[in-house]
Amino acid sequence: MADKKISEEEVKRMAVLSNLDVSGQEEKLVLLFSDTLKYLEVLDELDTSKVPETNQVTGLTNVFQDEKNSKTITSKEALSNAKEQSNGLFATKAVFDR
Structure with missing residues (x-):
């Protein structure tokens, strides 16, 4: 098999x-x-014709926690220690420039 080459453009694209x-x-x-x-x-030379295809190897399915109702707090309680708030919401410094 011919040597696989990667171009400078492909490197730039991967970097982006x-x-x-x-x-x-x-x-x-x-x-x-x-x-x-x-x-x-070297992997291209391996004979994998007798190896079964796999797409999931752990044997685990639907490994999620059951959703349960738990004690919650009110907005007023959540905001009680907020440094700043606005219209019933936490106020923070802007993350993005406009």
Whole structure:
């Protein structure tokens, strides 16, 4: 099988999707990713024809807690120790610029 290569554009796209700053390292990452893909090519040679397909390996199903009513507090109680409040809600500093 021919060597799998990764392009600089693919590295940049992965960086954007991963929210990583890779500026100035694209060429190095192309080599590293290409080396990794070449190393993993050995998996293409494995005979998996007799291995059953799996999509769930733990055997667990519907592992959820039962929903139970529990003691709740009122809005007034929740806001009683709030540093700031506005219209019956917690007030905080803005997270995003407008």
